[in-house]
Amino acid sequence: MLRVLGTMSGTSLDGVDVAEIESDGIRIGGFGRNAYRPYDDRERRVLAAALGRWHGPEVEAAASVVDAAHAEALAPLGPADLVGFHGQTLAHEPRGRGTLQVGDGARLARDIGCPVVWDFRSDDVALGGEGAPLAPFFHFACAKWIGAQAPVAFLNLGGVGNLTWVDPARTAPEDEGALLAFDTGPANAPLNDLVQARLGQPMDRGGALAARGQVADGMLETFLADPWFARIPPKSLDRNDFAEMAALVEGLSDADAAATLTAMSAAAVAQGMAFCPAPPARVLVAGGGRHNPVLMRMLAASLDCPVDPVEAAGLDGDMLEAQAFGHLAVRVLRGLPTSAPGTTGVRAPVGGGRISPAHAAAAPGD
Numbered sequence: 001m002l003r004v005l006g007t008m009s010g011t012s013l014d015g016v017d018v019a020e021i022e023s024d025g026i027r028i029g030g031f032g033r034n035a036y037r038p039y040d041d042r043e044r045r046v047l048a049a050a051l052g053r054w055h056g057p058e059v060e061a062a063a064s065v066v067d068a069a070h071a072e073a074l075a076p077l078g079p080a081d082l083v084g085f086h087g088q089t090l091a092h093e094p095r096g097r098g099t100l101q102v103g104d105g106a107r108l109a110r111d112i113g114c115p116v117v118w119d120f121r122s123d124d125v126a127l128g129g130e131g132a133p134l135a136p137f138f139h140f141a142c143a144k145w146i147g148a149q150a151p152v153a154f155l156n157l158g159g160v161g162n163l164t165w166v167d168p169a170r171t172a173p174e175d176e177g178a179l180l181a182f183d184t185g186p187a188n189a190p191l192n193d194l195v196q197a198r199l200g201q202p203m204d205r206g207g208a209l210a211a212r213g214q215v216a217d218g219m220l221e222t223f224l225a226d227p228w229f230a231r232i233p234p235k236s237l238d239r240n241d242f243a244e245m246a247a248l249v250e251g252l253s254d255a256d257a258a259a260t261l262t263a264m265s266a267a268a269v270a271q272g273m274a275f276c277p278a279p280p281a282r283v284l285v286a287g288g289g290r291h292n293p294v295l296m297r298m299l300a301a302s303l304d305c306p307v308d309p310v311e312a313a314g315l316d317g318d319m320l321e322a323q324a325f326g327h328l329a330v331r332v333l334r335g336l337p338t339s340a341p342g343t344t345g346v347r348a349p350v351g352g353g354r355i356s357p358a359h360a361a362a363a364p365g366d
């Protein structure tokens with residue numbers, strides 16, 4: 001077992017999560033301390049200005065912010081045997097220009113004095129995969145860790161939503177039929193954008209605004225008519241792929257618009273559940289969206305099984321993604337795959353990720 005620090009800087013651009021995990025890449029040995037290092041307003045603006053870009057000064061500025069914030073976030077928990085550094089996704093077009101997570105793992109390894117695994121998604125995309133989601137191989141280990149006896153679904157509600165269906169009866173995550181994973185659709189991003197634009201607030205905290213509104217007639221049908229929902233998984237989204245949702249609710253009151261966008265996120269999940277090979281015994285929810293009781297109520301009403309925060313199974317829903325990249329880092333180090341046809345649509349199980357040693361290798365002649 002290695003003692004690993006996994007990091008995640010998610011699409012919401014709120015900050016860097018760091019989670020300590022013991023893992024041999026197959027089994028979880030235990031969880032440890034966590035840290036969170038929020039981005040300040042200036043940093044968030046720098047990151048937001050680089051979203052959707054592939055190169056140029058904005059991307060370089062964002063990369064510097066990401067590197068510095070991660071070095072700061074990791075310092076209190078280090079040193080560790082290994083760091084799994086996801087970085088910040090700026091652009092994601094798996095069937096087009098590729099996928100870009102900024103942050104320089106080689107530099108981070110030198111700064112913090114630990115080996116770093118990074119750039120987890122590029123190889124999967126190069127082999128025809130979606131490059132996301134990657135947490136499913138960790139969800140498989142989680143299903144074993146919590147002792148699940150029947151299929152279980154992990155739902156992450158971040159800026160985007162993603163669902164992993166796990167059959168815990170299988171031996172390994174790369175086995176055929178062990179996993180099915182895909183992004184369900186937009187989760188919190190459109191709602192965040194709405195309350196930011198209209199009220200200057202970063203989120204609909206506690207679902208307070210949506211709770212006062214009504215879901216507008218006919219809007220869910222219009223939303224679900226998007227070809228995305230009929231597309232067979234695996235499939236993945238960029239944060240802004242559903243930016244046109246803002247226009248759909250433009251004429252509504254603040255509360256009705258919030259209620260409608262929240263209902264759309266829940267409807268996207270319900271729609272996605274139909275792709276699961278068998279109904280899961282329960283849905284365990286991670287990510288910030290589980291703190292929104294309106295969204296959780298809407299989900300519970302539209303799904304046919306219990307919907308609980310992952311805490312109900314003894315996991316930490318704020319840290320699951322960071323833990324995932326710690327676990328995946330060990331898999332990369334051991335040459336084990338991190339994605340498979342059922343998780344990203346890649347042609348065959350694939351590893352990926354770059355490994356940077358703590359100290360730069362001596363140049364020839366040194």
Ligand SMILES: Nc1ncnc2c1ncn2[C@@H]1O[C@H](COP(=O)(O)OP(=O)(O)OP(=O)(O)O)[C@@H](O)[C@H]1O
Nearest residue numbers: 010011012158159160188205206287288289291292
């Ligand atoms: N108390 C709360 N009430 C309502 N919504 C909340 C609350 N706390 C968090 N959220 C929502 O969750 C979002 C953050 O979720 P999370 O940290 O899981 O996203 P992320 O990891 O950045 O995204 P992704 O998983 O897509 O990369 C916030 O932007 C907000 O929309």
Ligand SMILES: CC(=O)N[C@H]1[C@@H]2OC[C@@H](O2)[C@@H](O)[C@@H]1O[C@H](C)C(=O)O
Nearest residue numbers: 089092132133134135158160162321
């Ligand atoms: C390209 C990218 O960064 N995708 C993220 C994003 O955030 C949620 C969803 O969209 C998921 O596909 C993925 O992250 C999680 C951690 C994953 O790879 O499993």
